[in-house]
Amino acid sequence: MNRLLGLAAWAAGLLFFAPVAWMVLTSLHSEPDAATNPPSLAAPITFDGYAEFFDSNPWPPLINSMSASIGSTVLVLLLAVPAAYALSIKKVEKWSDVLFFFLSTKMLPVVAGLLPIYLVAQHTGMLDNISFLVVLYTSMNLPIAVWLMRSFLAEVPGEILEAAALDGAGLVTTLRRVVAPVALPGIAATSLICFIFSWNELLFARVLTGVVAGTAPVHLTGFVTSQGLFLAKVCAAAVVVSLPVLVAGFAAQDKLVQGLSLGAVK
Amino acid sequence: MREAPARTEPGPPARTRRLGAAARWARRAPLLPALIFTIVVTQLPFVATLVISLMRWNSLDPANRGFAGLDNYAAVFTDPDLRGAIGVTVLLTATVVLVSLALGLGLALLLDRGFAGRGVVRTMLIAPFLVVPVAAALLWKHALYNPEYGLLNGVLTWLFGADAPQPEWISGMPLLAVEAALVWQWTPFMMLILLAGLQSRPQDAVEAARIDGATSWQVFRHLTLPHLRQYLELGALLGSIYVVQNFDAVFTITSGGLGTANLPYTIYQTFYQAHDYGRASAAGVVVVVGSIVIATFALRVVSSLLREEVRG
Numbered sequence: 001m002n003r004l005l006g007l008a009a010w011a012a013g014l015l016f017f018a019p020v021a022w023m024v025l026t027s028l029h030s031e032p033d034a035a036t037n038p039p040s041l042a043a044p045i046t047f048d049g050y051a052e053f054f055d056s057n058p059w060p061p062l063i064n065s066m067s068a069s070i071g072s073t074v075l076v077l078l079l080a081v082p083a084a085y086a087l088s089i090k091k092v093e094k095w096s097d098v099l100f101f102f103l104s105t106k107m108l109p110v111v112a113g114l115l116p117i118y119l120v121a122q123h124t125g126m127l128d129n130i131s132f133l134v135v136l137y138t139s140m141n142l143p144i145a146v147w148l149m150r151s152f153l154a155e156v157p158g159e160i161l162e163a164a165a166l167d168g169a170g171l172v173t174t175l176r177r178v179v180a181p182v183a184l185p186g187i188a189a190t191s192l193i194c195f196i197f198s199w200n201e202l203l204f205a206r207v208l209t210g211v212v213a214g215t216a217p218v219h220l221t222g223f224v225t226s227q228g229l230f231l232a233k234v235c236a237a238a239v240v241v242s243l244p245v246l247v248a249g250f251a252a253q254d255k256l257v258q259g260l261s262l263g264a265v266k
Numbered sequence: 267m268r269e270a271p272a273r274t275e276p277g278p279p280a281r282t283r284r285l286g287a288a289a290r291w292a293r294r295a296p297l298l299p300a301l302i303f304t305i306v307v308t309q310l311p312f313v314a315t316l317v318i319s320l321m322r323w324n325s326l327d328p329a330n331r332g333f334a335g336l337d338n339y340a341a342v343f344t345d346p347d348l349r350g351a352i353g354v355t356v357l358l359t360a361t362v363v364l365v366s367l368a369l370g371l372g373l374a375l376l377l378d379r380g381f382a383g384r385g386v387v388r389t390m391l392i393a394p395f396l397v398v399p400v401a402a403a404l405l406w407k408h409a410l411y412n413p414e415y416g417l418l419n420g421v422l423t424w425l426f427g428a429d430a431p432q433p434e435w436i437s438g439m440p441l442l443a444v445e446a447a448l449v450w451q452w453t454p455f456m457m458l459i460l461l462a463g464l465q466s467r468p469q470d471a472v473e474a475a476r477i478d479g480a481t482s483w484q485v486f487r488h489l490t491l492p493h494l495r496q497y498l499e500l501g502a503l504l505g506s507i508y509v510v511q512n513f514d515a516v517f518t519i520t521s522g523g524l525g526t527a528n529l530p531y532t533i534y535q536t537f538y539q540a541h542d543y544g545r546a547s548a549a550g551v552v553v554v555v556g557s558i559v560i561a562t563f564a565l566r567v568v569s570s571l572l573r574e575e576v577r578g
Contacts, residue, residue, distance in 0.1 A: 006381030012373055013387035019450065020393045022417050023405050039420040079303055082296030092293050098301070100565060105308045107561035109511045111533045112550040113311030115318060115543055120311075139307035146300060200398050203513045203530070207538060217400040221518065231415070234408050238401035249396035250389060257458040 027235035034232040049232030053240060056233075060212075061219035062241075068130050068205075068215060069198035072137035076145045076194050077187065079138070084149030089156065089179065099150065106143040110203060121208055128210045136204050141194040148193070152186025153179065189255035196245050196256075216241045312554065319547035326541045338548035348549055350525065351532040355510060355556075358441065358528055362448045363505040367498065369449065370456025375486075377457070378464040395454040403518035406447040411435040411519075440524035444515050452509065456501045463497030464490070496567065503564035510557060529553045 025041070026034045027050065033043035083102075087095045117136065118127075126132040156179055164174045205215040220241055223234050249256055322334040342348045377388055394402070410417045413434045422430040436443045467490065475485050513530045520526040522535065529549060537546035 002379065002381070005376055005379060009373070009376040009381060009387050010383065012376065013390040016450065016453070017390035017393055019405060019410060019417070020397060022409060023397075023401075026409050035415040037415045037420050038423040039415075039417060079300040083300035086293060086295075086297035090293050090296075092297055093290070096569075098297065100569065102300075102304060103568065104561060104565065105304055107507055107557055107564060108308060108312060109530065109550075109553045109557050111511070111513075111530045112315050112554045113308065114533070115537050115547055115550070116311040116314035118537075119314075135307060139304060142300060142304055200400075202400050202517070203534065206517075207534070217398060217514075220398075220400050220404060223404065231408055231412075234404055238397070238404055242396070242398045242401045245398055246393070246396045249392070253388075253392055253458070254462075257455070257462060 023235045023238055027232055027239050029232055031230060031232050034235070049230075049236035050240070052230065052233045053236040056219075056237075058216070058219055058237070058240070061214050061216045064130055064209075064213055065199055065216040065241075068133045068137060069195045071130070071134040072141065072198050073191050073194040075134060075138045076141050077191060079142055080145035080149050080190070081183075081187070083146050084153050085179075087146070088150045088153040089161065099147065102143040102146045105139075110140070114203070114207060117204075118207055127208060128213045130209075130213045132208060133205060133213065133215070136208075137194075137198040137201060140201070140204075141197055144197075145190050145194055148190045149183070149186060152183050152190075155186075156182045189252055192248050192252050193256060196248060199245055315547045315550050318543055319551050321544050321547075323543040324541055325543060334544055338544045339552075341545050342548045342552055345545075347527070348532060348536075348545075351527050351529045351549075352552070354441070354526060355528040355530075355553075358445060358448075358512070358516075358526075359506055359509045361445050362452060362509050363502055365445070366449045366452040366505065367456050367501055369453045370501065371460055371494075371498070373453065373457040374460035374464055377461055391457060392454050394450050395452075395458075397451070399451065399514040400518055402451055403447060403515045406443070406450075406515075407436065407519045411443055436520060437524065440520050440526045444519050444526050447519060448509065448512065448515050452505055456505065459501045459504075460494060460497055463494045467493050496570070499563075499567045503560060503567055506560050507557070507564065510553070510560070 022039075028045045028047070029040070029043045030046050030048055033040050034049075036043075086092050087099055092098065121127045121129075121132050160178055161174065164178050169177070200217065201215070202217045202221070205218045206221065209215060209218060220237055223230070223237055319338055320334060320336070321331065322337065323331050373391060377384060377391070397405070408416070413419055413432055416435070418435060419430075419432045422432065433439075471489055472485055475489060480488075511530055512528065513534065516522055516526055516528050516531045517534075522528075522531040527535070529552070533546050533549045533553070536542050536549060540546075
């Protein structure tokens, strides 16, 4: 029975993984080999799909995605860390109400603000500009970051903070010696989650960017017109664009769930 | 709990209330940048959407701009496309969330037991969730669903030879095609949340029940499921919040055609292609109202988790 359940788990794992494996395999085949029925598993391996993808000049979109994701992650941390401090260590009054306000903004669908945001971008000349995406991605990730950072900072034991205060440690010393060691892994996890969300975002990027500031997901949608004629190239593109998230995600699976569930599941 | 001892600061229980105005503002200061930023970037646009939703405003006809009252809302609820989009959104969200939750529960239960290679299986199961959503949608559309050389029909050919049925997945069952791709992406998320739930289950109660002769089903029904309830709710509600907003899969797999346009896609189209700002905004407000209903439940679930943390 146990053996059977183990086998079932393996079967399910292979089934869910199959499309990903197929994506990688197809990206490594020549276009004619990629587009056969039945599929050819044993076709020779070639990197032509990748070569073609890199011929499509993907560097500007990849660099745009990198700048938007890293830029907004840095901005999120600059705003979220002090806020979390005010919500967990030196608590403001009504801290839980403030926390719920942040969370509630995450539940507001982004389409509901899309048009005014577009109009603002249009009138301020910020259309097709990465800095504008950085601001939007920051607002998208800030609620999760505040919530997560608070739950990490709340793990700093109160007794240690009191002891530090009694020993006459100032704010900077307390932050550096007591808070930082506990909070740093949390900051790392929060950054990773913000990075992934920004990297994946399509709707804002699609509406607000174009020639100059188009991100990697927008560049990917450009392949839709090639209707499977270049299947290996499409798969190569999908692999390259997903790679940063796959690597980061595997490295921090548990933290990812915690972030996605807004810190509610530890 | 974190109040300083009475020695250093008098009046421990009510200390926060007795802080002077200056001290209170000093406490608020670190919070304000994040708070102001969030209000400006997320709340103001929504207020603007609310205002625009009451206006007659098509950017192709700028002269005819004016107050429209509830006309746009009437249009949202009478326009068959927009009404259809409401139905699609509800159906798509409910199907994807419930199916991925059920599959996620099954997988979490399988993975909760020890077996050879559990780590590998877990990693394989997480992979779908880590493929960039647009890339995943492209993968399903071109590499899996394509009727001529997609993997699905290829497998059918393997199994049944040259006479195998070769269905047109996307044009034959468009909504199901979008749902299957989304279920594939969301099941791992549900599994991870439920697995965290299973692993936080108090083992001594399970052992005690087993000693008392409870069957596996009884343990599951009376111990595991009640414990998992909170996690199931959390997964369902977070899943709903994300899937309601789905744009990538609908945009990529069917381009909203064949009756798969959900509200986010329709709003995108109404304003981006039809340039009807008023109507797009009214549809946006409708999405928000729907989301508030879900969010109210979501906040209640999360707040119960938070209360537990405060108590503990």
